[in-house]
Amino acid sequence: MTANGDKPLQLYRILYRIAQKLDNTELEDLKFLCTGIISRSTQEEIDSPLKLFMELTKICRITEDDFSFLGDLLRNIGREDLLTQLNEPLQLYRILFGIAKELDNTELEGLKFLCTGIFRRSVLEHIGRPLNLLTELAKTGRITEDDFSFLEILLLEIGRQDLFAELKGAGKFLQEETQKQGLRELAPPFSPEEDMSSYDMSRAPRGVCVIINNIHFEDMAERDGAEGDTDRLRETFDSLGFTVVTFRDLDHAKMVATMKDQGKADHSNYDCFVCVIMSHGTMGKVYSSDDVGIDICELMKPVNAKKCPSLKGKPKLFFIQACQGEKIQRKEGFDHGEYDAKPVPFICHEADFFLGLATVPGYVARRDQDGAPYVHHLAKLLKDFGPTHDLSAIMAMVCDKMNDIHDDKFGWISSNHSTLRKMVVFNAK
Incomplete structure (x- = not known):
């Protein structure tokens, strides 16, 4: 594909x-x-x-x-x-395409400067067209079908508020036209310059998958219901060709040592590395069984290209089931449920990393008596579609599943942070 x-x-x-x-x-x-x-x-x-x-x-x-x-x-x-009722995502890209056509190179440089701090310098350096920048902003959620406020700020800063005024009318027009013309018109009118190839996934085993599930703690509450999540994930990653190693209730020293051991190991005969951590958490951190908060980025660092050369250029995938703050994704009201909760941006300064979170930064993550919904959906969708479809598409499905949780009061959206350069498809053997 x-x-x-x-x-x-x-x-x-x-x-x-x-x-x-x-x-x-x-x-x-x-x-x-x-x-x-x-x-x-x-x-x-x-x-x-x-x-x-x-x-x-x-x-x-x-x-x-x-x-x-x-x-x-x-x-x-x-x-x-x-x-016609499911056309909103591609309508966004049609609208962005219309705006991008009106921007010149000088205005592009101004927009890139305003986005310093949002994207890494290396990413900005490779953005050569306004459309590329707007697409990146949409991919990171800074621009959505329902919220153009960030784009409005950017356009106002470069003196092009006229484009935003025209944008609202154009968006309405495009929606009406699509409804008239049917599903064939859903395709966006642009073709990005470069095809995104896939990472190599030809070796067996595919790689190592480390699963850490902290359930019992010294003073923090037990994560009731989380016991079965390890088996769900083990079955999935085993089916995708990984050598799965599992750990339970690791203290601070053992969690750090486990990741350092992976960094010291030789991954030359592998194509990929996966780590899943399930625990309590706060923003940018996960807790060890002895109640110590550990920076997620510090746990990722041992497998970067410098410390683990045998993983250089290979995808390193991290999935975190843990709260990332204490705020609740509210619809209405006050929550009385259980959370993996208990604030640091997730900025990876190196390519080939993916970080999937069960929630969004600053918010709690949901866990039920039969396990975490995020883990349920992640395990099932990866098992069903991992051999044939790109990871980004699968994670969009996970996000949709989380969004569809039947809860009249609260929202449960997952989030992803990526510096992957290519598609990740766990090709069927």
């Missing part, structure tokens, strides 16, 4: 949202319509609309630039309503 820029991520988001609105009867109808396109044996293994859509992307019946086949399928089962 090849992809460029953010288009694959937007494709998967759209397919995921459509899939969530289809029932089992509609799935059977869609599979029947795909007779002759998808083999009978493959159809028998498809038990969800999302798996059907993923199969159709594999055989290029659905692509980032052509939704026509999907449109025909939805019309045939009487679900025309799905053609």
Whole structure:
């Protein structure tokens, strides 16, 4: 699978949202319509609309630039309503494209200067077009379909508030036009300059996966319900070809030593490194079993290119199930649930790192009696789609799943921080 820029991520988001609105009867109808396109044996293994859509992307019946086949399928089962109601993510990129065309190189340099501190210098140096910068801001959540305030500030600073005024009208116009023209018009009108290749994932084992689950502490509350999360993750990463090593209730010295041991190890015969940490936390830190807060960045440091040369140029993936503050992602009201809680930006100054958080910086993370929802969704989606789809698309699915948690009062959004240079696809052996 090849992809460029953010288009694959937007494709998967759209397919995921459509899939969530289809029932089992509609799935059977869609599979029947795909007779002759998808083999009978493959159809028998498809038990969800999302798996059907993923199969159709594999055989290029659905692509980032052509939704026509999907449109025909939805019309045939009487679900025309799905053609237009899920178009917001790509509308954002259409709007950004319109703004970028109006900006010159001098204004681009001004915008890049204003973004100093948001992006690493090396990232800014490689941004050569206004569209690239706006796309990066969208990828990091600084610009969203619902919030253009940061973009408005930037445009005001460079004296181009006229663009923001035009933007609001353009956004409304584009939305109306897309509703008229159907799903085919969902594709964004730009083509990023460079294809994003994939990291090599050909070795067996794929790499080492370290899982640390701190459940019992000296003075902090026990993390009830977290016991089964280790097994869920072990099964997933084992299925993806990793050598999995698990640890439980590590104190400060042992947590640090565990990561230093990985940094000293020889990963020459591996393609990737994974670390999952589940514990209590505060912003930028996770707690050891003896109640010591450890900087997440310090735990990542032993496997950087300088300290662990055998992992240079290889993806290093970290997933953290822990609170990152005490604030609650509120909808309305006050919460009475359990949290992994108990403020440092997550800035990695080196390429090839990925950090997935069960929450957003400054906020609590959810944990239920049967484990953490983030871990449940992460384990299942990685197992289902890791061999065929890019990590960024899978993490978008995780975020969507977290957002869909049935909670009338509180929101539970996960977040990601990445300096990956390529796609991460755990290719099926």
